[in-house]
Amino acid sequence: MLAKKGDWVQIQITILKPEERAPQVPEDTKQVPLEMRVKGFLQDEAAEIGAMVTIKTTTGRSITGKLVAINPKYEHDFGEPVPELITIGMELREMLETLDGDING
Numbered sequence: 001m002l003a004k005k006g007d008w009v010q011i012q013i014t015i016l017k018p019e020e021r022a023p024q025v026p027e028d029t030k031q032v033p034l035e036m037r038v039k040g041f042l043q044d045e046a047a048e049i050g051a052m053v054t055i056k057t058t059t060g061r062s063i064t065g066k067l068v069a070i071n072p073k074y075e076h077d078f079g080e081p082v083p084e085l086i087t088i089g090m091e092l093r094e095m096l097e098t099l100d101g102d103i104n105g
Contacts, residue, residue, distance in 0.1 A: 003042050003070045010039045010072040011055055011065030038063050039072055
């Protein structure tokens with residue numbers, strides 16, 4: 001897929017190579033580079049995934065990195081449901097109703 005100038009894209013930049021990581025980080029962390037992903041508007045005329053490009057962020061910064069996504073979507077969430085939290089609202093209401101009956105009873 002080809003991105004054109006002005007398209008909303010995401011780039012990836014390596015901040016630290018594995019050998020540059022701090023000595024106190026866990027062993028599995030030390031084995032991979034520290035990377036940053038940034039979204040912005042493509043400044044190059046056209047580019048394909050994997051190309052080095054420059055973007056302009058919504059705050060006006062110009063950043064150069066490897067193009068990894070065109071029109072990237074938001075993929076964050078709050079993780080898997082916690083079973084104990086699913087019913088806590090109903091349980092609390094029941095407790096409060098029981099307490100209210102004891103107080104006003």
